[in-house]
Amino acid sequence: MQPAISYGDRRIEYTISTNAELRERVRIHVHPNGTVEVETPLGKTDKEIAIAVLKRARWIDSNLRQFERLREHSLPRQYVSGETHFYLGRRYQLKVIGGVHGSSSVRMKAGQIQVQLPCPDPAAVKRRLNEWYKSRAKLYLQDRLCQIAADISWVDVPPPIKLAKMKTQWGSCSPAGHVYLNPMLIKAPRECIDYVIVHELCHLQEHNHSKRFYALLHKELPTWKHIKAKLDGMAELLLSE
């Protein structure tokens, strides 16, 4: 059974992973999908871990509440003003501005993503916003891939990326060496984007998920497991339209 503590009427279940780099204190992560991960130094007993989790229970509870509220709000989206939308891992409020003649625009201003459209019905807002995400993704992802590739010994010429909308995947790499990235990745935190790019670049060398592949990934990005857990936790939130 999964370890758990009680806080008020909430039962907080958590998973434990050991991290040899930690000295004394445990590190607690609350992921947006409601899972709680406890990283502990070597040699902690279950009881010591439970006490450490209890000490942070209030903080864990408030994070869980926040993510629960967010999930309620974000599914399904209405594409109306006031809604939360993501960009590079940060939350922005959508503001829909109608009645403008001529062309449409999307811009970021004062914590908002402002969509301006002659006729701002939700379907049109959704289309325009997704177009904007795609154009941003194209620039940001290619640029980031070039920066990351420069530090990776086996990549001589950074491969061109192709954007491909995928329902459950963030990226893929073809045997011919084409890297496909999901444009919705632009909604994820920067470190998660970097992880997906490094993962796909490792596939240029190792085309499967073999031991050698993971050794390579670990060498390039030792913290990849933690970043992947974070991205997995946000996937539903970021991929939902």
Ligand SMILES: [Zn+2]
């Ligand atoms: Zn892969």
